[in-house]
């Protein structure tokens with residue numbers, strides 16, 4: 603299988619379970635549109651930057667050749683979501699019977715003001731854009747690392763079986779007990795993150811840091827996350843993949859820190875401060891659920907004669923290989 607082609611639709615569906623509910627998330631046209639929307643936005647942004655100099659970019663909404671594609675996509679997505687929206691507005695369920703998905707949260711949080719299906723679709727597509735390619739890139743890298751460092755697999759499977767024996771259905775509490783898997787995921791993200799920098803900000807007024815450094819207004823800045831996560835003072839032997847690095851840090855130090863979803867000055871792959879990724883706790887659960895299925899039920903390896911594919915770099919973005927081929931087979935006698 604090609605992992606990117608396999609995991610992107612899986613992640614779109616699993617993420618959609620929380621964003622649009624159990625029926626709509628499985629609709630192939632819907633989740634196809636959510637994937638195409640992100641791809642279309644990236645393509646349009648690149649083409650507009652290439653074709654228009656910065657002082658003429660304001661013309662793009664009227665003259666850019668691809669301007670209708672995304673509008674048509676949003677119209678179609680609104681058409682698909684409308685029946686769910688109408689049902690939610692008319693059924694007025696009691697709080698304990700309400701659907702637990704973002705469509706419902708958007709309706710409920712509109713503070714009594716009318717919110718249209720098109721506005722819900724815009725908010726949904728934004729969340730899909732923030733969530734599905736980033737999560738797919740993470741799982742692809744983690745799977746490459748599981749195969750490249752397969753010595754960890756027996757320990758991870760043992761941990762999963764142990765937790766499932768105590769509580770056979772996954773819950774937030776039982777997923778939190780998968781500490782070795784959490785550590786493995788974080789180590790994979792440390793060495794194969796989505797970008798070299800995060801926390802991209804700009805100053806609107808002059809700002810002075812606690813050490814006296816002052817930035818004038820209109821300064822763009824970002825954190826060198828890749829450097830933070832390769833600092834040997836924080837992460838000894840930083841170039842070596844150590845799947846249980848964060849597990850030991852939690853055992854030996856503070857058990858409440860060093861989780862996959864933790865953000866700290868040494869761990870900024872999910873950003874920092876007020877705007878740190880709000881989806882990171884969800885991602886931790888989502889990845890664990892998918893990875894436990896994979897680890898318990900499938901054997902994976904690289905195609906004969908190949909090894910862990912290298913990441914490629916584009917500006918500040920790091921891209922896990924989308925062309926590598928993996929061999930997968932169902933496990934027997936689990």
Ligand code: HEM
Nearest residue numbers: 732733736737740800801802871872873874877878879881
């Ligand atoms: C492994 C997957 C993901 C990675 C690596 C990731 C990473 C990030 C990063 C680096 C930021 C910028 C933080 C900052 O500037 O301080 C961010 C912001 C954001 N992320 Fe994620 N993200 C992931 C998944 C998700 C998911 C699944 C969702 C929602 C479904 C989501 C929703 C958002 C939103 C809404 C923001 C903007 C927050 C704000 O500006 O206040 N992300 N993410």
